[in-house]
Amino acid sequence: MSYLRATLFMFFIHAIFAGIGFAIYGTQGAIIGTGIALLFHVVIFWKADKLVLRIHKAHEVDENHPSPMVRAFVKECRELSISAGMICPRLFIMDAHQPNAFAVGRDALHASIAVTNGLLMTLNRVETRAVIAHELAHVRRGDSLSMGIASAVSGLINNLTWIIFKPIGLQKISSRFVSRTIALIFASKAREHAADKEGAKICGKPLDLASALEKIERNTVSLLNPIAEKNPATAHIYVVDPLHASKRTHRSSHPATEKRIARLRRQAETLTPQSIAKSESHY
Structure with missing residues (x-):
C-alpha cells in the first residue's frame, strides 16, 4: 500500500506539471511540463531521503563516535538488523531535546534511521532498541x-509557496495548507499499528516498545520540536506525532498512543516463554 500511495502521488504531481504546461502553451507546454515532471520524479526518488535528513539537520554517526550513548545506539541497530535479516540502515542523530525517531529511504538497501539526542537520553537501552x-x-x-x-515534496513546495505568497503576506497560510494536505494524503494509522506489531516481533519485547511509546508521548506533549513545527508535513514519519499538543486534531497523522500501547500489551500476552527466551538469546 505504501508503494502504491507513493506511485499515485507522483502521478498526481506529474498531472499538475502537465496541466500547467497545457494551460500556458497548449500541447507543447504539456510536453515540456511532462519532461519537467519526469526530472522532478527522478530527483525526488533518488534524493528524497537526503532532503529530509537535511531539513532535520541530521548528521551521520557510526561506531567510532566519541559518545558512548551514540555508540550503543549504533551497536543495537546493527544487532537488530542482523536478527531481522536486514542490511543495517545508515544512522543519523538530530539535535533536539524531544525524544523521537524516523526512517527514510527508497528501499532497504538505501534506508536511513534518524533519532534525536533526546530519545537517547530519555529512553533506556531496551526501549531504544x-x-x-x-x-x-x-x-x-x-x-x-x-x-x-511526502516529506521531501512538502519541503520543496513549501519553499516555492513561501517565495510566491510572501509579497502578499500569505506565506504562512499557504505553507500550512500544503503541509496539512500532503500529511493527510500520506498519514496512515494502520501503517503505524503494523510497524508496532512487526517491530515488537523484531525486538521480541512488545512491552519494551509500549514503554518507549509512553515515554515519548509524554515528552512530545511537553517539549517542542522546532523543525517539525516548521515542517508539519514531516510529522507522519516520526514514531510519535512530534507536533505540540495544541496542534493535534482528530486528523492526527498517528493513531492514539494509548491504543498503540494497548495493542502491544495484548501482543505481549500471546508470547510464549520460549519465544521470549529466543529473542533474548540474540543479545
Missing part, C-alpha cells in the same frame, strides 16, 4: 519510501 525495531519494520515494509517522498 524497541524504537529502532519499529523503524526497521517501516524499512522492511517499504513505508520509508512514501514517507520520505
